[in-house]
Amino acid sequence: MRWRAIDSHLSSFTYKHTHRRKRTSTMKACAACFQELPKSSFSNKQWKLKEYQRRCKSCIDENRTIRMTVPQKEETRKNEHPLPSCANEDEGPECWICLQAGPDDNGQPLRRDCSCRGDSAGFAHHSCIVVCAESMSKQEMENKNTRGFDMSKFVEPWRNCSICKQEYQRELALDIASSFVIFVERHCGEDRAMQLAAYNLKLGALSYVSVETGLNPKQREDSKHLASRILSMIRQRKTEHIVEASIYENLGRVTLSEGTKESAKAALGYFEKCRDIYKAIGHFAGVTTAEGCIAIAKYKYEGEISINNDHEWLKQCSHLYVTYLERLGIEAKETINAGVTLAIVLKKALHGIEPQRLITRLVPLTKRINGPDHLVTQRANLVHKICKKRVVSIVKGGHECFQALRYEEGGTKCVVQGPIAKPHRNINDEKIFSVASSDIFIESMGTPIVCLGLVISSNLNGKIGDVKSADRIHDTYEVHFEDQELKQSLIKRENTRILFEIPEK
Numbered sequence: 311m312r313w314r315a316i317d318s319h320l321s322s323f324t325y326k327h328t329h330r331r332k333r334t335s336t337m338k339a340c341a342a343c344f345q346e347l348p349k350s351s352f353s354n355k356q357w358k359l360k361e362y363q364r365r366c367k368s369c370i371d372e373n374r375t376i377r378m379t380v381p382q383k384e385e386t387r388k389n390e391h392p393l394p395s396c397a398n399e400d401e402g403p404e405c406w407i408c409l410q411a412g413p414d415d416n417g418q419p420l421r422r423d424c425s426c427r428g429d430s431a432g433f434a435h436h437s438c439i440v441v442c443a444e445s446m447s448k449q450e451m452e453n454k455n456t457r458g459f460d461m462s463k464f465v466e467p468w469r470n471c472s473i474c475k476q477e478y479q480r481e482l483a484l485d486i487a488s489s490f491v492i493f494v495e496r497h498c499g500e501d502r503a504m505q506l507a508a509y510n511l512k513l514g515a516l517s518y519v520s521v522e523t524g525l526n527p528k529q530r531e532d533s534k535h536l537a538s539r540i541l542s543m544i545r546q547r548k549t550e551h552i553v554e555a556s557i558y559e560n561l562g563r564v565t566l567s568e569g570t571k572e573s574a575k576a577a578l579g580y581f582e583k584c585r586d587i588y589k590a591i592g593h594f595a596g597v598t599t600a601e602g603c604i605a606i607a608k609y610k611y612e613g614e615i616s617i618n619n620d621h622e623w624l625k626q627c628s629h630l631y632v633t634y635l636e637r638l639g640i641e642a643k644e645t646i647n648a649g650v651t652l653a654i655v656l657k658k659a660l661h662g663i664e665p666q667r668l669i670t671r672l673v674p675l676t677k678r679i680n681g682p683d684h685l686v687t688q689r690a691n692l693v694h695k696i697c698k699k700r701v702v703s704i705v706k707g708g709h710e711c712f713q714a715l716r717y718e719e720g721g722t723k724c725v726v727q728g729p730i731a732k733p734h735r736n737i738n739d740e741k742i743f744s745v746a747s748s749d750i751f752i753e754s755m756g757t758p759i760v761c762l763g764l765v766i767s768s769n770l771n772g773k774i775g776d777v778k779s780a781d782r783i784h785d786t787y788e789v790h791f792e793d794q795e796l797k798q799s800l801i802k803r804e805n806t807r808i809l810f811e812i813p814e815k
Contacts, residue, residue: 342369355415363409370415403430406473407438414438423483425476427681432473436482440489443467447493465490465507476643479685484519484529487512502543509540510553513560520567522685533564551591558584559600566607574611581607595637595644598630624659627652643686646676650690657697660756662776663792666697667812700808701754702726704745711753714808715742721807724750748804752777752787758809759789761801770799774809 337346338357342365349357351366404411405420413419414435426432446467450460468490470477478486487508494501494508516533519525525533540557562580565573581603588596605623631652634645649672656665673694676687700714704726712728723744731739752759757777761770775791778798786800792815 338364340364340366340369342366353415355410403433405434405438406432407434407442410435421482423479423481423683424471425474425679425681425684426471427683432471436485436489439486440493442472443486443490444493448497451498461503461507464504465511468508469511474681476680476684480519480522484512484515487515502546506540506543506553506557509536509543510557510560512536513540513557513564517560517563517567520564525564525567530568537561537564551587552593552596555584555587555591555593555596555600558587559603562603562607566603566610571611574607578604578607578611595630595633598626598633602626602630624655627655641675641679643680646672646679646690647686650676650686650693653693653697657693657756660776660778662697662756662758663774663809663812665693666758667815669694669697670812698810699754700752700757700810701730702750702808703753705749705751707749714750714810716810717747717807718744722747724808726750747807750808751782751803752780752806752808755779758812759787759801759806760809761789761805762807763805764801767799770796770801774813 337348338352339346339361340351341361341363345366347366351368352364353367353370356364356366356370402411403420403422405414408414411420414437416437418435418437420433421436422433424432447464450464453459468486469483477483491508491512494504498504513533513536516525516529516536519529520533540561544554544557558580562577562584565580566577567573581600585597585600585604588594588600602623605626627648631645631648634642634648638645640646649668653665653669653672656668669690673687673690676684676690680687701711702714702724703709703711710729712726713730715725715727717724724747725742725744727737727742728740755777758774759777760772760774762772764771770791773791773793773796775789775796777787778790779788781787781800784800785803787803787806788798789801789806790798
């Protein structure tokens with residue numbers, strides 16, 4: 311495999327392809343062991359690399375890192391012979407670490423699942439990421455006897471991308487965390503703190519995979535094994551409070567994902583321990599997050615009323631979002647995450663105006679900060695799409711449902727698409743056409759509307775609100791107004807119009 315020069319400052323390297331000059335020598339130096347060796351000692355790929363990138367077969371087999379530094383004049387040569395970042399555009403993106411486009415020597419493809427964006431930035435081989443992370447973690451271990459050991463710096467290269475500085479996600483996060491566990495078990499001996507950090511990182515990755523896609527049987531068994539080891543280690547040694555709280559939160563999430571009443575009860579216990587620790591150390595945001603997890607576990611264990619319509623759960627999510635907003639700011643990833651969750655809960659609680667307004671602000675924010683491919687951005691886009699959906703039926707047209715798209719001709723016509731097939735919608739089979747606005751009946755509760763044409767209650771004209779219930783027999787909607795000074799009222803269908811875009815408050 312092609313390796314870039316790796317030293318203690320590896321994470322700051324951003325070298326690109328430079329002009330390759332032909333060599334006629336039959337001996338070349340290895341950048342790891344510094345020996346002059348014949349061509350037979352290198353793979354074909356390694357033989358073609360520059361002197362500070364090349365490793366012999368023995369060094370690759372023994373996983374020796376490159377120690378040769380990049381020549382200072384390399385940057386000058388790059389300016390004299392400018393070439394694109396990829397040697398061949400048809401090859402696609404290249405690994406930012408080893409500069410190789412395409413699979414590594416083991417046939418593993420380039421991967422990217424962080425906040426990097428664009429057609430080339432942030433792609434790397436899993437094996438390259440591991441080598442870089444090992445080098446940086448070893449450097450931190452060497453500093454243990456000089457300036458002191460920093461656990462966060464020890465873990466960071468396994469958790470965060472070195473380019474965008476954001477956390478890895480999904481399966482890539484799990485694969486890197488698994489490699490971290492192997493590294494710690496191999497190089498850190500009986501250091502329980504390092505082992506606990508590695509196990510918790512992997513458990514956290516498993517918890518997020520369990521929420522997004524669910525765990526396969528092997529992952530489920532792996533999570534149980536990890537949980538058992540972590541709990542045993544916590545009992546044997548005193549653990550830093552915030553680390554212990556994080557461990558219990560991850561244990562709770564993984565356990566809850568099993569989907570049984572027994573697992574919900576166990577998860578509830580973990581979340582309560584997490585909350586109690588956060589309370590003891592005064593970690594307010596942590597307490598709020600833990601209480602939200604407790605609410606979910608209680609609903610699943612005790613079989614209480616649906617969480618989607620529960621006022622307390624909505625209150626918890628709103629409180630968490632406001633807390634992050636005030637303490638961390640609008641652009642913090644925790645704030646954006648909490649905001650997207652709040653929009654989901656608001657929508658499920660049959661609110662329409664508030665979640666659409668919130669998610670409309672968050673979508674461009676998460677695209678700019680996290681990138682368009684980030685998990686949070688994808689989630690926000692989906693919530694935005696759901697919030698903008700307006701489901702209607704046509705009066706005297708049966709019970710088929712359509713999606714209202716917009717008004718035309720001064721509001722006298724409404725463009726609809728459908729009919730919407732159930733249970734699985736197929737947009738390709740649907741038609742788009744116009745109907746009289748007076749023939750539209752709102753079917754989805756929480757749909758935002760504006761009142762108009764009222765005579766007796768003329769003070770409500772121009773007021774906006776959410777449809778809470780609909781009565782076909784009396785042709786009315788029960789409307790909850792955004793203006794909290796107004797009482798919830800029954801409004802005739804003919805005195806309402808659907809709001810497709812929500813005005814700023």
